[in-house]
Amino acid sequence: MKLKDLIEALAGEIERARGQLEDSLVPLATLDADDPLFLDAWDQYSGHAQRLGEAAELVGFPGLQAVCTHVAQNCLLLTATPLDEREPLLQFLRGWPPLIVHYLHNLSDPSAAVGLIDHLVTAPDPLAEDESLKIMHMLGAMPLQVDGLGGDNDAAPRQVLATAEDVAVVWPDDIDARLVEGFQHEAPEQARYLVQLARNMASGQADSSDVVAAKRTAHTLKGSGAIIGLRGIASLGHHLEDILDHFESAGSQVARPAAEALLDAAFCLEQMVGHALGADEYPQQARSVLQTVLDIANRIDRGESLEEPLQRVAGPVAAEEPAARAAGAVATPAAGMRVSVQRIDELFRISGEVSVQSAAMEARLKTVVDASRQLLAQNLRVQKRLFELETLVDVRTLSTLRSRGSRRTGPGFDALELEQYSELHSTSHALVEEAADARALSMRLEEEIAQMGAVQAQQQRLTKDLQHLVIGTRMTEVSVLESRLQRNVRSTCQATGKDAALVLEGGETLIDGDVLGRLAEPLLHLLRNAVDHGLETPELRTALGKPAQGRILLQFSRQGQQVVLRCRDDGRGLDLPAIRRRAIERGLVPEDRMMPDEEVARLVLLPGFSTRDSVSEVSGRGVGMDVVHEWVRGMNGAIRITTQPGRGSTFELQFAASLSTVQSLVVEIDGQRFALPSVHVEQAVPRGVGRFDLVGGRLVYHHGGRVYPAHHLADATGLPRARDRGLDVHDAVLVRLDDKTHALAVEALLDARELLVKSPGRYARHARGVAGLSILGDGSVAVDLDLPQLLGTGTAREVPRAATAQAVARQELPGVLIVDDALTVRTALRQLVQDAGYHVEAARDGIEAIKCLQVFKPRLVLTDLEMPNMNGVELTAHLRGRGDMKEVPIIMITSRSQDKHRRMAREAGVDLYLTKPYNDAELLQAMREVIAG
Known part of the structure; x- marks a missing residue:
């Protein structure tokens, strides 16, 4: 077997290198770190370790690669360790080569891998626990990997001709919006990465790692396309993955004709993804590209050479392209632009701040208008006083002149002659003129303020339009949930x-x-x-x-x-x-x-x-x-x-359409303003219309021929209540909580408006009855109240709530662990299983799944086969070796339908092997059966 021969060759290489490694340890144990001979020996030793790691990577054994990498990391310590403290490090370096050789010669003996890991854990730079666990599982899975890759490829017969339906890119009518969001997030970048890898292959610059990466990327795109329902992406990705799997298994360079076809296929997949997202045209060459990929895949299945040029498909295939393109364009969403949620949230925050500042400007402008009018009125009063002063000065002056004229003898000036006026006359006249000028300035100022008010009103309208537009970016039609809700009803009907x-x-x-x-x-x-x-x-x-x-x-x-x-x-x-x-x-x-x-x-x-x-x-x-x-x-x-x-029965829920803005009634208590959500407010009643009263020591409110239980909002919020304030000087707010109407006594009803609700901060977010804070137009802060919590009404008051009641009940739900590296597949499976009434946790690969098991004990595991870091077979082998998980059922869901993959899964301990695409109802039924035992 070729893979076993490679393992034997790797073991032989390490055996031959042991002598050189031992020779390098002599100067490393006796010379100072700055000695040239020390540096030369250190370079040789660490170089050997790195080359062995690269060889393990090329063979496809990441566990051995990780071992060699850790050895190289410990080699670095030699340059910083004093001569008299190097012995533990030297003992570690002497011990790892024979342990690796023993492991490679005894892959089926678990103790060989355990001994190697124990040596790494006791190194001067010890292996971390989670890293050692990861490497242990990779080493333990190597026997399964060797046995699995040596079998025959008994795949089902592959199709020969590509049809227009095989390359259609049509969104299903009942597509879930969350799946679309996940596809938008990951598919474009994966398609670009696949094109980059295919370019490397076409230029002859690719190595085995590029082939492995390309295969995994094609696998992920295929899974995403299949789970969403984009048949063209799923079909092309499937056959492309099979071709890449062949070249990975062969361990050779990709043949040039095949590499060119792979590049065309990668470009076609990228264009399909772009078309699905409304950012590109439908690839007219899709069917001919798929036909070429099918020809290569069928050559591989027949064992034929791939070095000969490929025959390009023409004629009838090309003639049918318009139909495929038209089909693909039927449900294409409108072109859009990807914007991060954080940016949208920041835009929304700034829009809210603009709205708050606009309201504050409006309030300040009203204050300025009032001050301007007061100034104008004051100028009128001052001018009136100056007229009175001027008249008084004239009268007193004339009186003085007459009295002086009667005492004079002989001719003199007339009392009204100009020369008789003093500086007092001039000053009083000047004051009158200055007052008139000041009044004119006040009138001009009032006109300017009025014009500013018009501009501000227009800005207020634009601000509201901006806020509604920004809010609209966060708004979604509720119909996006319909497919999920329909599926939930169907699965519940099947279960009942x-x-x-x-x-x-x-x-x-x-x-x-x-x-x-x-x-x-x-x-x-x-x-x-x-x-x-x-x-x-x-x-x-x-x-x-x-x-x-x-x-x-x-x-x-x-x-x-x-x-x-x-x-x-x-x-x-x-x-x-x-x-x-x-x-x-x-x-x-x-x-x-x-x-x-x-x-x-x-x-x-x-x-x-x-x-x-x-x-x-x-x-x-x-x-x-x-x-x-x-x-x-x-x-x-x-x-x-x-x-x-x-x-x-009818269950009616009423709630705010947005978490950020809430229509509220603003009231005042002891100088503090509070915002009551209008969803609870039935009516705001000013004083004098209704009547508060004390009946049997309890506060009630009489209004409209009815009597309501009442509360002082001051008492509920913990503010002091003026004892000398009579009940008749309180306004009332009728609120409905838990199908009961209550009356709240408040000191003042201020305003009803839409408020931007902000978090109260970490020190106040747990305060009872506080839902958030809002800034009013005058700059003051209103506390947004959570009335059901504040008043403790209805069901919440009748029965003490246990904080962990819901959590305990949730833990009683059957737990399912989903493990898949494709975000789209994880999301779809999570929704399906969770909607069926299970408690679901998800992980991207086997390593993440093992970490998840520290706090989550599932009743069932659903896992993919091909995943990075730790695949499904390795994860299954690990679970079957654990005392707490060896009896837990495991269902493997994969696109691999060959017998060799089924045999690998069965030998590892998988209970049920399902191939994609799967039927939701059949999967749920299988889950119920394996859980029931």
Whole structure:
């Protein structure tokens, strides 16, 4: 066997090098580090270790390569270690060559690998625990690798002719937006990398590492295309990967004709990816490129030479290209530009700051306008006083002149003659003129301020337009969740033996992407409960005169800045007597307490509450509705439940469309301003319209012929309440929490506006009842309140909540570990399995999966075969060697269908081997069967 011959050759090379290594250790043990002979010996020794590592890499054994790399790292210590302290280092360097030779001659003996790893761990520069674990698994997997690569390639017959459907690039109608996002994130860079590697092959500059990297990249692109449904990318990537696998196994340079074809295929794949993302045209040469790749792959399957020139396909194939191109262009999304989420968040933050500053400018401008008007009025008053002063000066002067004239003898000047006016007259006249000029300036200033106000109003409108546009970049239609929700309903029906149709209305409703991402899990729980608890079996529905197929209606609508979500089913409705009995059994409510139906229905929102006596993968743990309730509370939203026996139930959720901006009512208490989310506010009532009163020592509010329980907002927020302030001088805010209306007494109602909510910071984020902070137009800070938490109403107040209740319940869900190096595949599998009611963790490769197992104990492992660092076979071998994981079922999902790969997986301990593409329903059924044992 060629690979075993290479191992024997590598062992022989190390045996021959042992003498040279020993000779190099003599000067290393006796000479100072600055001696030229020492440096020459050090260079020879470390060079040997590095060359051995490179040889192991070329053979394809990363474990041996890592061993040699660690030896080379310890060699570096020689140059910095004093002569009298080198003995431990020299003992380590003497010991590793015979251990590697022993390991290579005894691959099937686990103790050989253990002895080598133990030596590395005790080195002066010891091997880290996680690194030693990684190398141990790579060394332990070498026997499987050797046996697996030596078998015959019993692949299924390969197609001969490429069709237009094989190269179509059409987005499926029910594509999940998260899969598209993952594809946009990783596929373009992978395609560019594949082109770079193919160029190296075509120019004759590629080595074996380039071939391995190209094969892995083609494998990832193929998997991404298959899981998303882009057939052209999946098909071309599949056959391209097989060709690269051949050249990797052969250990030779890629033949020139094949290399040229591989480069064409890489360019075609890159263009397909660009076309799928709306950034490039459809590759018209796609079908002819695929045909060439098929010809090469079939030559390989037949064992023919690849050195002869390839025959290019022409004629009929080229004639059908327009059809393939047209098909590929049907569902192509519009051209777009990739922008990081961090940049969008920063843009949103700046837009919010501009809005806040614009509001502050508006408030300051109002202050300036008021001051200008006051200044104008003051100028008028000053001018009036100056007129009075001028008149008084004239009267007094004339009076003085008359009295002087009566005492004079002889002729003199007339009292009105100019020469008789003094400097007082001049000063008073000058003051009058200055006052008139000042009034003219004030009027001009007022005109300028008015014009500035018009400019500011226009800027305010532009700022609002900018903010809405920026908010729009984060808004997503709720319809992107439809395929995931439909799949969730189907899988739940399969698990419960029921039949249901999900109808989505209002799918065009826009919601903040962050809100929508958080909404997915509560919606899945809501739909699972509707199927499992709400709908009857088809047989029972038929007996009751209902259609055999149940109907679940999911409605989305907008009311201002709020989103209203209604989930309605036509099932049996909530079993209110059973809910009440279970609540009494658990001590949640007294047996003699009278409860309206609405209050009984809300008991299903309690953590851990369930009317089921048995636990299944779908229900029985009391997790679902608690998750929904917690999400609604976290969104400062509201939830209402209505039910009719035999006709179904309706769960209505109301929450803000965006996490960043909230329509709020601003009130004031003791000089501090608070923002109340309008989703809870029913009415703001000024003083004098309603009436606060004390009844039996409890505060109530009379309004509209009804009496509401009331609270002082000052008491709830911990602010001092003026004891001398009468109840009649308080405004009231009617808020609805947990289907109950309460009245809040506040000192003042200030404003109702959309506020930008900011995090309160690490020191205040855990403060009870504080949802965030907002800056008002005048620069003051308003505290955004979480009213359900602040007032502790309804269900939250009746039952003490255990902080770990939900976490414990979540741990009871069957755990599944997903291991795959392709982000798109991981995302799709995570959603599928999680939507089916499992607790899911994911890892990129075997090493990351092993780290994950430190805190997560799965009931099932789903793994890919080909992954970097540690592949699926190596991971399986490791798990079967662990006491806590050797009985855990392992399902391998891969595109490799050859018998040699199946044999490798079976020998490693894989329970079930599935090939891509797989059927979702079959995979879920297989998971249930292997978990059930």
